[in-house]
Amino acid sequence: MSPFQRGLKVLDGHARLTVAKRGSYRKDQVYEWSLNSNGGMQLGQLGIFSASMHFEIVDSDSTQHDAEHQGAFRCSTRAYNYKLSTPRGSDVWRLHWHPVGKSPAKEPHIHLPPDLDRHLPTGRITFEKALVWLIEYDAPLRVDRDEAVAVLAQEEASHLLYRTWSEAPPAGR
Amino acid sequence: MTRDTAPCDVEIVELSDAEASAAFDQLAQREMGISGDEFLGRWDSGEWTDADFDDVPGLVEVWMGLPLVR
Numbered sequence: 001m002s003p004f005q006r007g008l009k010v011l012d013g014h015a016r017l018t019v020a021k022r023g024s025y026r027k028d029q030v031y032e033w034s035l036n037s038n039g040g041m042q043l044g045q046l047g048i049f050s051a052s053m054h055f056e057i058v059d060s061d062s063t064q065h066d067a068e069h070q071g072a073f074r075c076s077t078r079a080y081n082y083k084l085s086t087p088r089g090s091d092v093w094r095l096h097w098h099p100v101g102k103s104p105a106k107e108p109h110i111h112l113p114p115d116l117d118r119h120l121p122t123g124r125i126t127f128e129k130a131l132v133w134l135i136e137y138d139a140p141l142r143v144d145r146d147e148a149v150a151v152l153a154q155e156e157a158s159h160l161l162y163r164t165w166s167e168a169p170p171a172g173r
Numbered sequence: 174m175t176r177d178t179a180p181c182d183v184e185i186v187e188l189s190d191a192e193a194s195a196a197f198d199q200l201a202q203r204e205m206g207i208s209g210d211e212f213l214g215r216w217d218s219g220e221w222t223d224a225d226f227d228d229v230p231g232l233v234e235v236w237m238g239l240p241l242v243r
Contacts, residue, residue: 001185008183016184020193020241032240037188038200052237081237098233103225111227119227 001033003155007128010148011049012140013041027057030078040085044140047086051127054078080108082130084137091116092137095125099169107168123167128156193241200238204231209242 001017008015019033032054035041040050060074082095090113097108105119112120131152135141141148160166188196198209205212212235215221226233 005183005185016186018186018188018196020188020190020196022190022193030240032237034238037186037196038234038238050234052234054237054240079237081233096227096233098226098236100226100236103227105227117227 003159004033004127007131007152007155008035008041010141010143010151011041011043011131011134012142013043015041025057027059027073030054030056040083043134045087046134046137046139047084047092049130049134049139050083050085051081051130053080053127080125080127082125082127084134093133095122095130097124097169124165124169126156126159128152128159188241197238197241200241201235204234206231213242 001019004017008017014036016036017033018035018037019031021031022029025031032052034052035050038050038052040048043049055075055077057073058076077097079098079100080095081098084092086092091111092113094111094116095108096105096111096119099106103119105121108122108124109119110122110125111118129152132149135145135148135152143151194209201207201209201212207215216239221229221232224232226236
């Protein structure tokens with residue numbers, strides 16, 4: 001979660017990433033991290049940013065990673081939910097990937113007002129990209145805008161380099 | 174509750190089992206107006222098996238929190 005931790009640091013607001021590892025991390029178990037224990041992050045007058053992600057510990061393929069990113073295991077995303085709401089509680093956007101249930105949209109999508117029922121396909125949206133969207137909405141920052149965007153681009157880079165899918169998840173996920 | 178604040182001031186907090194259970198209950202109460210236990214019972218009974226998650230207010234949020242307790 002360190003890349004998310006570093007990415008959140010550009011925003012001016014109280015943030016902590018909470019996770020329940022329930023013993024120790026192990027394979028074949030889905031974990032969730034969330035922002036402020038699913039309570040979201042207050043971003044001044046902009047509103048509240050909520051974020052959570054499901055992830056699993058999986059074996060890492062050493063041939064797919066450079067020397068800096070070697071290790072026996074890696075985290076693999078299984079679902080995400082990012083949302084920006086106004087101070088009055090109206091949703092500005094909801095970024096979803098929840099490949100379960102009977103939703104017609106098992107692939108990553110966005111819900112936008114005024115018709116929040118529509119599932120607009122997005123491809124996979126990184127957490128860092130969601131943070132860049134917040135900057136576009138004038139979220140309060142701890143650093144200047146250019147530096148914030150640069151930090152997020154750097155944190156996103158490793159993920160973009162090593163992720164296994166970008167538009168639609170492989171069958172079975 | 175275990176905290177990791179280095180190298181920046183955005184904390185990573187590892188919840189104990191009791192804290193995770195309380196967080197899940199709080200989430201279910203806030204998003205769907207039911208207790209965590211009631212959500213788990215209704216989930217296990219298959220109430221939302223055929224549901225479009227996006228059609229049930231709060232379901233995506235509470236489902237996301239399931240790994241807190243399972």
